[in-house]
């Protein structure tokens with residue numbers, strides 16, 4: 001349902017200039033939504049439970065989130081050797097310990113200042 005809400009957020013917008021341009025753009029967004037639903041994609045929103053891809057039972061929780069503090073020491077203590085000053089988000093499943101690692105500086109969309117990233121990395125540290 002959260003994936004559908006993402007599309008509705010693009011369709012129901014007060015400011016005309018922020019709306020999708022035309023029907024073709026809406027069809028394109030619906031095709032992307034269909035693909036994401038079929039592949040059980042995650043919503044990049046820390047307020048939405050992030051169900052584990054591996055066990056299907058647990059939920060991912062942030063164990064390292066540089067956007068919320070912790071810095072390089074948290075990444076190092078996790079077991080990674082840092083080079084430079086990248087921003088990291090590392091999630092661990094609270095049931096099977098599966099790990100998901102994110103590097104927003106590699107997304108090509110503004111890094112840690114990207115709107116999608118900021119919504120996703122806003123989760124408080126567990």
Ligand SMILES: [Zn+2]
Pocket residue numbers: 052053054055056057058059093094095096097098
């Ligand atoms: Zn799991």
